[in-house]
Amino acid sequence: MAGRDAHEVLGPEAFLRVLPPFDRLADDAFAEAAAAMEVVYVPAGTRVLHRDGTPSAHLHVVRKGTALLSRDGVPALSVEAGEWFGLPSVLEDARPEFDVDALDDLLVYRLPAEVVRRLTRSPDFAAQVTRGLASRLRATSRPSDVDGAPVAAAMAPVTTLVRRPLVTLPAEADVGEIARTMRSEAVSSVVLSSDPPAIVTTRDLRDRVLAEGHGPATPGRRIASSPILSVEESTSITEARVTMLERSMHHLGVERDGRLVGIVSTGDLLRSDASSPFHVQRELATASRDAFPAVPDQLHATVAGLLSGGLSPLEVTRTVSMLSDVLVRRAIQLATEELGPAPCAYAWLTLGSDARREQTLVSDQDHALVHEATDDAGVAWFHALATDVTELLATAGLPRCPGGVMATNWSGTMDTWRRRFAGWITTPDVQALYETSIFFDHRVVAGSLEVGELDEVVRRHRGDGVLLARLAAAAGTSRPPLGLFHRVRSTADGTVDLKAGGVNPIIALGRLLAFEAGSSVRSTTHRLEVAVEHGGLALDAAEELTEAFRFFQQLRLEAHQRAWRQHTERTNRIVLEELTPTRRRHLKEAFVAVGRTQQSTIQRLGGEEVSR
Amino acid sequence: MSPALGHTSGLSLGLVRGRRLLRRREHPHRLLALDLETTGYDPANAEVIAIGTVPIVDGAVRIGELTTTLVRPAVGSAEDGISAHHLRPSEVAVAPPLSQVLPVVLGAIATADALLVHHAPLDVRVLRRACAATHCAWPGPAIIDTVELIGRCRARERATGSGRRLPRDLAGARAAFGLPPHHAHDAGADAVATAELYLALRARLAR
Numbered sequence: 069m070a071g072r073d074a075h076e077v078l079g080p081e082a083f084l085r086v087l088p089p090f091d092r093l094a095d096d097a098f099a100e101a102a103a104a105m106e107v108v109y110v111p112a113g114t115r116v117l118h119r120d121g122t123p124s125a126h127l128h129v130v131r132k133g134t135a136l137l138s139r140d141g142v143p144a145l146s147v148e149a150g151e152w153f154g155l156p157s158v159l160e161d162a163r164p165e166f167d168v169d170a171l172d173d174l175l176v177y178r179l180p181a182e183v184v185r186r187l188t189r190s191p192d193f194a195a196q197v198t199r200g201l202a203s204r205l206r207a208t209s210r211p212s213d214v215d216g217a218p219v220a221a222a223m224a225p226v227t228t229l230v231r232r233p234l235v236t237l238p239a240e241a242d243v244g245e246i247a248r249t250m251r252s253e254a255v256s257s258v259v260l261s262s263d264p265p266a267i268v269t270t271r272d273l274r275d276r277v278l279a280e281g282h283g284p285a286t287p288g289r290r291i292a293s294s295p296i297l298s299v300e301e302s303t304s305i306t307e308a309r310v311t312m313l314e315r316s317m318h319h320l321g322v323e324r325d326g327r328l329v330g331i332v333s334t335g336d337l338l339r340s341d342a343s344s345p346f347h348v349q350r351e352l353a354t355a356s357r358d359a360f361p362a363v364p365d366q367l368h369a370t371v372a373g374l375l376s377g378g379l380s381p382l383e384v385t386r387t388v389s390m391l392s393d394v395l396v397r398r399a400i401q402l403a404t405e406e407l408g409p410a411p412c413a414y415a416w417l418t419l420g421s422d423a424r425r426e427q428t429l430v431s432d433q434d435h436a437l438v439h440e441a442t443d444d445a446g447v448a449w450f451h452a453l454a455t456d457v458t459e460l461l462a463t464a465g466l467p468r469c470p471g472g473v474m475a476t477n478w479s480g481t482m483d484t485w486r487r488r489f490a491g492w493i494t495t496p497d498v499q500a501l502y503e504t505s506i507f508f509d510h511r512v513v514a515g516s517l518e519v520g521e522l523d524e525v526v527r528r529h530r531g532d533g534v535l536l537a538r539l540a541a542a543a544g545t546s547r548p549p550l551g552l553f554h555r556v557r558s559t560a561d562g563t564v565d566l567k568a569g570g571v572n573p574i575i576a577l578g579r580l581l582a583f584e585a586g587s588s589v590r591s592t593t594h595r596l597e598v599a600v601e602h603g604g605l606a607l608d609a610a611e612e613l614t615e616a617f618r619f620f621q622q623l624r625l626e627a628h629q630r631a632w633r634q635h636t637e638r639t640n641r642i643v644l645e646e647l648t649p650t651r652r653r654h655l656k657e658a659f660v661a662v663g664r665t666q667q668s669t670i671q672r673l674g675g676e677e678v679s680r
Numbered sequence: 681m682s683p684a685l686g687h688t689s690g691l692s693l694g695l696v697r698g699r700r701l702l703r704r705r706e707h708p709h710r711l712l713a714l715d716l717e718t719t720g721y722d723p724a725n726a727e728v729i730a731i732g733t734v735p736i737v738d739g740a741v742r743i744g745e746l747t748t749t750l751v752r753p754a755v756g757s758a759e760d761g762i763s764a765h766h767l768r769p770s771e772v773a774v775a776p777p778l779s780q781v782l783p784v785v786l787g788a789i790a791t792a793d794a795l796l797v798h799h800a801p802l803d804v805r806v807l808r809r810a811c812a813a814t815h816c817a818w819p820g821p822a823i824i825d826t827v828e829l830i831g832r833c834r835a836r837e838r839a840t841g842s843g844r845r846l847p848r849d850l851a852g853a854r855a856a857f858g859l860p861p862h863h864a865h866d867a868g869a870d871a872v873a874t875a876e877l878y879l880a881l882r883a884r885l886a887r
Contacts, residue, residue, distance in 0.1 A: 077860075077861045077862060077863055078860070079862060079863065079868075079869050079872060080741075080743050080872065083860075102743065102744065103743075103744035105743040105744060106740035106741060106742055106743060107740065107741035107743060107872070107875070107876055107879075108739060108740050108741070108879070109739070109876065109879030109880055109882075109883055111883040111886070111887070131860060132858055132859060132860060133858070173857070173858070173880065173883060175859060175860070175876060175880075177743075178740075
């Protein structure tokens, strides 16, 4: 019994006493609740409440087992130990909104409806009870969400931030008129009614007018930006934030039915959420060397905020990758301040998970340098840059790559890199396959050198069946930990490696299928989409893998957060017993889905032959 | 094979009443779960030092009606047994004597359709001896023993060759059902634990 509750010996009354919000009750109010409490045992398969049936006579607090709330046979929410059901029905004396069934045997502590209604006279208690429920129910409307993670204000649609109608001026307005309108309306942007509409921001007035020496008679359209980056009004605030961060935009259009209805600024977003990644981004972009050791704390706080805000795990990892880009750029900036300007153009490549924008906070440094041809002094400059940046990133909590895949070891001209790529592709050995898996996934984070050629080298070999078969075999090197009857196999200490057994096989499949399709997209979920379009993967398989990927990443992020809070080692291993029964089931299904597609894809591409 | 069925003095009961009683024993409406803490496991000498009871009405354990009563042993010594129950001799020394506690407990037993005990032979013998010593009448309730129900489960599992053997001890059997751990050797907690285990056993035997 490794479960958290297993060590706490609590009788019914004591259990209820420490359970929020009952812990908020005054002693006399709690005594009344305890006096009316009953314990019942509900055998698996029993329907406890009927949707639209008689109002629930009790609030049911689950002590053991899992109850399932469903509507028209569609599961909406599972209720497990320490959670309850029947509350809205009890509070309103209304017909239940869900059918509630016992998935397995339940031990239930129940409180009579009239007692619960009396308890809600305590304002502290009432606030707690209703908030917890509302957020959980909202979570059920997002089927992609795993186990109903708490959903807070961050999931509210972006349109809630639009507090005023659009401030517009005719397309021919000049800069002086625009500036006066901004002052009188107290806004930081004005929309010109051109077709398509264009936007002028206070930043444009500074950078494109004043700094360029232009006057107030300058036509507005000359400095305006168009089209305006926009999202649909139903987009969540958090998604809107990610969109803006990614494009480094400070204003975002909000559209209703394709028509612009409002503008949201970074300021609006900041006000909406004080723990926003914007703060961190800004601080990272200007951080001094001394500030680097504080970075891990900042990043973990941000991720905690995003996760508890209900952001999907894939959006969280995208945000982490983006913040880590900012960090790398700042490190390069700081290094360059000491080393002097670069001797020639270069590209700083990030590799692996960061290149795919799937970075968690437990990632090693993986990077490389491509530069133009230069002399010995130039090569020395790049080595010094790599050394300093690696050092700075290590200070910021990103461990050096144990395999040495870092710009300190992996640097060279475009010619060198082309030869390397060609070599890995044509050399049939394990090491070469390993290198392809790392270096195929690259992305330029800093520098101006074009490296698109490297993808071309890869793409030229896409018709190479032997290479495809070798890559397919490589995609089978790590498999989901499944045993007989699809039981999840855990190690002696009861743990399962989510990365090795779940994430890595999906990533390898994505890379393989994107290669087959001749696509150079990086994100695993995009690669799966591309594979579907190209015919390499069935749509349902792609959807399964995407959901599995999302689920594994969610579990990893949560485990990392927990370890960070508890100051324990952050690993990708989770203790099976500590998962709720629902999640354990999800985990099994996800592993099974991965194993199935892995098997069939490797077979289709001849990977089995190669590995023999 | 409930030993209680042997008590039916059929002649004095009307047929209807007899049937109702029988049905009640199979599906009792009101049960009293009881746990005794004693100074030892020898029913001939063990002294009661605590009694816990909790009623089960229509399958619901009434936590609000849980009682836990300490009892002052007649023989003032027996400290070994007392310390095993995390009770201090001084706590027990100020407790009411059995002659005061027992009538209340017997009254509660009399209002129930059956008495529920984990491993009944020991506790029932101790109670009956206590009745004799205090000149109280034993109400002769129907008795349901969770150990006996565990035996029925085991027999069934043996017959079908399924699963792991259900342990006979209270904590072990509860764990096998996934019921939460409880404070053993606290008469009230043990009574609730027995009541919950009974509900779980009943559900399994009904399958």
